[in-house]
Amino acid sequence: MAWLKRKERPTVTVTMSTPQSTYVPPEDTRTNICPNCGAELKKVPGAKTKCPGCGRYIYVRTDPRINARIVVGEDQLEGVDDAIAVANGTWEERKAQKEHRAQAVAALTKQFGMTPNDADVNWRMWNEDFLTAAAKRDTNTMFSVSWKMVDQLGREKKYTDAVVVAARGIIMNWADFDHEVLPAWTDYIEKAIKSGISLTEAHGLFVKGAVAVATIPKYKVDVDRAWKDVVKVLGK
Ligand SMILES: [Zn+2]
Incomplete structure (x- = not known):
């Protein structure tokens, strides 16, 4: 009703939720031990770090399943990021992307006769994403x-x-x-x-x-x- 002036609209009382009262800060359980190889690092990682011992990456995440800040090895990252997506409500999107990636890897493996690198997989996915988007306008x-x-x-x-x-x-x-x-x-x-x-x-x-x-x-x-x-x- 466009003619209805703003001041004549019925008043709505908004009850504020109080997330602050239920928020529990995550426990910091990070250590200076590389989760990939067990080597001792000079300091506790604050962000993505390459381990000088094994050359593999160490990631820092807040795992919603245990509400803790943790260091994550390459092999555990996928699982932790899955859990974060579930907690954030973005799981469906992440799942679709994972399925798309798996299809791209399978098709390229067949085509090349070997496991494709990430750049080739991304390239194939982008091409398909572009065509899908074009079809959907x-x-x-x-x-x-x-x-x-x-x-x-x-x-x-x-x-x-x-x-x-x-x-x-x-x-x-x-x-x-x-x-x-x-x-x-x-x-x-x-x-x-x-x-x-x-x-x-x-x-x-x-x-x-x-x-x-x-x-x-x-x-x-x-x-x-x-x-x-x-x-x-x-x-x-
Ligand atoms: Zn290491």
Whole structure:
């Protein structure tokens, strides 16, 4: 009822819950013993630490099952993070992600004939996430997954491939925000050009990449026009 003025609305009494009264601070049971190998560390870990003894990682978590701050070894991390997800109400999401990862690992193991590395597994999952999001018209996920992919390609210095994926995010943002071009994304085009490809080649890769978002009507844009705006940002 839009005509109802705010002051005429019935008053609602909000009873504040008192979580403070029931909150029990977790007990700190961390020690300086590496949970992976049993070596004694110089100090008690306060965050993720690499053990100088075994080279494996030590994590710090609050285990909701025992309400304690603990150091966690690589082999126990999954179980503890599962328990945290259950406590936080994010278990369903985590479970779906774990299942997706297991499927990706199985498919790649079959394809490669050996256990794939994390980067390959992530890459496959992102590709699938992007396609699923595109089918659902979930543009936020399309955008964020494309960023993860561009970032990964950048870390691997695969700048030519990065241009193809960067085109997705650039086109989406360009169409959504009045022809704005994001320098964070065009950085990869600049790096590709510095690594030796010509502007014409970069343009070709950009056009190729833009196809991936053209399934969404609002992103079926004049790619050459968007490219002109990209070129304006390059070298600035
Ligand atoms: Zn160790």
